[in-house]
Structure formats: structure tokens, C-alpha cells
Amino acid sequence: MLLESALAYARHGIPVLPVHTPAADGSCSCGRPDCARPGKHPRLRHGLTEASTDPRRIELWWERWPDANVGLRTGIVMDVADVDSPGGWHGLRQLLGGAVPPGPQVRTGGGGWHFWFAPLGHGNRVHLLPGLDWRGTGGYVIAPPSRHAHGTSYYWVVRPGDPPAAPALLRNLIAGPDAPSVTAGPVSPAVIVHPDRYAAVALEAETARVAHAPVGARNDTLNRAAFALGRLVGSGLLDAATVTRELTAAARWAGLGRTETIRTIRSGLSAGERQPLDPGRRNVA
Ligand SMILES: [Zn+2]
Structure with missing residues (x-):
């Protein structure tokens, strides 16, 4: 079952690697009593760099370790949004306007979710939002039907197929603070089909x-x-008090001082207000 699955992933061009296995009591096959990642770290000495799509190598690995969990290298066929809590799931949905685009989807044995997307070319990102990580170039995920240390198995909610493109707001969050913001700079008015939702998602992404x-x-x-x-x-899509309140909370969370926070928000807001997104053009085309 594990070998057949590993071979199937490899046939689709996804490099596979054998990963340690958790026992029924949650301990790890690596044998270390203090293992920090039971059932989640590679069995190969050189780890991820040895991941392969060669069926002969894969057969040899699972001949040696028949119950090895299946690791899949990310960044080649797919990147993965790795959600490890209900809070992360709600955050991702809110960021994306209420729904995650339909695409391959896994429930992890630990109660989380993996959403597959087309690769973005970025590396791993940790804590994009609370409970949300990104596995990209140089990363890997554990795939069905691997076992989780909590005793259940990873399984497909939506079977693997062509992963969808990551939505712009998610791409923007992953690209980081140096990337052009979706709302700063020139925005094509035609993309703002649902201005209220756009504004709410922008507020979420920016905070x-x-x-x-x-x-x-x-x-x-x-x-x-x-x-x-x-x-x-x-342009009347958000009110200044809400924006100030949300940005202040986010800045305090990031550790910025109160005086600096107030001053920066005030000057940034008033500069932005002088260049409103033209609401009259947003329904063009
Ligand atoms: Zn271990």
C-alpha cells in the first residue's frame, strides 16, 4: 500500500523519500526517546536531497523499510499550504474570501490539512498566518496513506490531480514584505469585482x-x-477607525512601540487617502 502509493506519486513526477514511522504508542522508528518529529523525518542520511522518482530505488527503499511513511518533495509538481489547526484553516479561508480553491486536499492524521497548489518558486514559509505554513522549494510533506503519531492515517479528501494556481493574496503573503503589495501601487480596477470582499481580504492580508x-x-x-x-x-471601502484598530493590534503583536505605531499609521493612512482607489472605475470591463 505504502510502496504502491510511493510509486504512483513518482509516476506523476513527484520525488519520493522514505520517512520514519510512528509506532502505536506515538514513539518514532528512529528509536530516539526524545525524537521531536516522530514519523515525520527522513530515513535517508542525506534526507530530502536523495528524494527520487526512480521506481527501482523506491522499491529498494520500501523493501528495506516496508512500513516507511511516504514523504513528497515540494516545489516541483506542487507547493503545499500546511494547515495544522482549525484556526489556520479559518485564517486561510478568510484570506481567500471564504473558500479554498478546489484542488488536491489531504487531511493529516494530526487533525490538519494540506492544500496543494502549483509551485510558486519560493522556499518554505513558517507562520504565514497562525497555524499556516507553506512548503515550497526545498521542502517536503508527508502524504497518504502514511501514519501519524496520533495513530490515524493521512487520507485524501480530494484526490491528487493538477494543482490550482495559488490565489493572488496568498502569493502576496508568501512573497513577503518586499513583494509589491496587492493594494499598493497600480491596481487594475477591473479585478475588483466584489469591492467589499476585496477590502475585507486586503485588510486581513495587510494586517x-x-x-x-x-x-x-x-x-x-x-x-x-x-x-x-x-x-x-x-474610496469609501473601509473606515479609518477599523483600519487603525486592526493595524495597531497587528503592530503591537509584531512588537512595535506605541508611539511609533500611532505615528506611522497616521501618516501612511493619510497619504493613502489622498490617492483613493477610484471606486467609479472598479466595475469597468
Ligand atoms: Zn524520530
């Missing part, structure tokens, strides 16, 4: 970006977010 900004980029990230959201305030 998440601020909350998770790296230390050296926090104030700049806050300034850009305030400017971007200020443009939506200027």
Missing part, C-alpha cells in the same frame, strides 16, 4: 503581513500597509 513582519522591516511594512489600506479608506 497579517504587519503581524509577521521581521524585526528590521516592521515599521516599513506597517507604513506600506497603512498606505495601501488608506487608499481603500479614501
